[in-house]
Every structure is written in C-alpha cells, then in structure tokens.
Amino acid sequence: MSGLGSEIIGRKIIHLPEVDSTNEYAKLIALDEREGTVVVADRQTAGKGRKGRTWASPEGGLWMSVILKPKAEPKHLPTLVFIGALAVVDTLWKFGIEAGIKWPNDVWVNGRKICGVLTEGRIREFVILGIGLNVNNEVPEELRKIATSMREFLGREVSLSEAFHTLIRNLDHWYGLFLDRRYGEIISALKERSIVLGKEVKIIDDETELVGRAVDIDVDGALILETPKGRVRVLHGDVSLRFL
Numbered sequence: 001m002s003g004l005g006s007e008i009i010g011r012k013i014i015h016l017p018e019v020d021s022t023n024e025y026a027k028l029i030a031l032d033e034r035e036g037t038v039v040v041a042d043r044q045t046a047g048k049g050r051k052g053r054t055w056a057s058p059e060g061g062l063w064m065s066v067i068l069k070p071k072a073e074p075k076h077l078p079t080l081v082f083i084g085a086l087a088v089v090d091t092l093w094k095f096g097i098e099a100g101i102k103w104p105n106d107v108w109v110n111g112r113k114i115c116g117v118l119t120e121g122r123i124r125e126f127v128i129l130g131i132g133l134n135v136n137n138e139v140p141e142e143l144r145k146i147a148t149s150m151r152e153f154l155g156r157e158v159s160l161s162e163a164f165h166t167l168i169r170n171l172d173h174w175y176g177l178f179l180d181r182r183y184g185e186i187i188s189a190l191k192e193r194s195i196v197l198g199k200e201v202k203i204i205d206d207e208t209e210l211v212g213r214a215v216d217i218d219v220d221g222a223l224i225l226e227t228p229k230g231r232v233r234v235l236h237g238d239v240s241l242r243f244l
C-alpha cells in the first residue's frame with residue numbers, strides 16, 4: 001500500500017432506486033460485505049440525521065453509505081466522521097464551490113448546509129459512514145434558509161455520476177490516511193477547512209449549553225472552547241453547534 005490511497009472505497013457499489021435509508025440498508029448487509037462496499041440510492045424515504053432527525057433526500061441528491069471495517073482502536077473511530085466531511089469539501093472544491101467544515105459533521109457553503117455526515121456502527125465489527133450531499137435536488141421549502149445545493153451555488157446542474165466518483169476517490173484518499181494512522185494530518189486538514197475556528201459559538205448537548213470562542217481542534221477531534229470559566233474540551237459525539 002502506498003499510503004496515498006487505499007483503493008478500498010467503492011470496489012463494490014450497490015445502487016438502489018429507492019430505500020428507506022442507505023445507512024439502515026448498509027447496517028443490514030454489513031457483516032456479509034467486504035469493507036468499502038457503497039450503498040447509494042436515488043432517493044430515501046426515511047433519510048436520517050442524528051438523534052432521530054430527518055434528512056430530506058429527494059431525487060437529484062447524493063445519498064450514500066460506505067461500509068468500513070477499520071482495524072483501529074475504538075478511540076479513533078469518531079475521526080471517521082471527519083473523513084466524510086473532508087472528502088466532501090475536496091469534492092466541492094473540485095467543482096469550484098467554496099466549502100468548509102462546520103464541526104463536527106456538516107459541510108457548509110455560503111452560511112448554509114450542503115451536506116451532513118452520519119456515522120453509526122458496532123464496535124469491532126463495522127462502521128457505516130453515511131453522507132448526504134445536495135447536488136441537483138430541490139431543497140425543501142422549510143429548509144431554504146438553512147440549506148443549499150451544488151446546483152443552487154453553480155446556477156447549473158452537475159453530473160451526479162461525476163460528483164459521486166469524485167467523492168469516492170476523495171473518500172479513498174482520506175480513508176487511506178486513516179488506515180495509515182496519519183490522524184495528525186487528518187486533523188490538520190480539518191482545521192484548515194474549518195469554518196468554526198475563531199468564532200463565537202454555542203454548543204448544545206442534551207441538557208447543557210455552553211457558549212465560548214472556538215479556538216482549536218485537538219488530536220482527538222475535540223473542539224477547544226475558550227469560555228469565561230476557562231478552556232473547555234468538547235468531544236464531538238452527538239453535540240450540536242450554533243454560531244452566535
């Protein structure tokens with residue numbers, strides 16, 4: 001292995017016209033598949049976000065899940081969410097779209113969300129890396145203020161297959177680095193592409209809210225906040241981040 005690319009992601013592609021959720025489908029078949037298998041659907045009828053939120057997935061977007069079986073220590077597995085976000089940002093750059101990562105799991109363009117990443121899994125068995133990217137699809141009316149698409153940014157339709165193949169190549173590149181344990185390079189890239197650092201933000205966990213300035217992302221991918229009470233380290237788990 002050269003370390004520049006693993007050539008794992010996308011060695012098998014399962015294309016479905018419609019499914020409830022590519023993540024759910026991938027979880028069902030994960031134990032029987034080799035890692036790198038991608039499930040991609042034209043539309044999802046029950047696309048999922050985090051914590052039971054829904055993900056609008058009409059035709060024209062890229063809705064996909066990758067089955068991964070990394071031999072990594074469990075503490076590194078949360079880093080896989082960044083692999084998804086990095087690969088999406090690189091894909092958007094290739095199309096001339098200025099995009100950045102809104103820690104922990106979104107990609108934003110012009111202050112609006114264009115992509116969400118959802119990782120799920122079973123420790124020591126598999127991780128499902130789910131990616132939803134608005135390409136040519138309509139963004140539902142109620143999300144217009146917070147969401148955008150590649151088509152909206154460029155003012156023209158994009159080849160969905162080109163977007164898909166570019167994303168697969170980029171995922172393969174970043175996953176190769178992950179397998180080579182080059183976590184430092186992954187975090188550096190995340191910091192470079194972050195739209196959060198230097199900003200005043202509010203972190204919302206189940207019961208708690210925390211306000212501060214985002215000053216750094218550490219080796220484990222945790223966000224470092226400067227608050228009136230000192231520095232606080234926020235692990236990415238299931239927290240939400242809002243700009244103030």
Ligand code: BTX
Binds near residue numbers: 065105114147
């Ligand atoms: P999240 O919980 O961070 O974000 C969900 C929130 O994003 C929703 O509550 C809504 O406000 C907003 N939203 C919903 N749909 C869209 C959209 N199409 N574009 C922009 N904003 C939207 C983020 O969760 C993780 C989403 C992962 C989606 C992929 S698609 C393939 C795979 N299968 C699956 O069921 N989920 C993943």
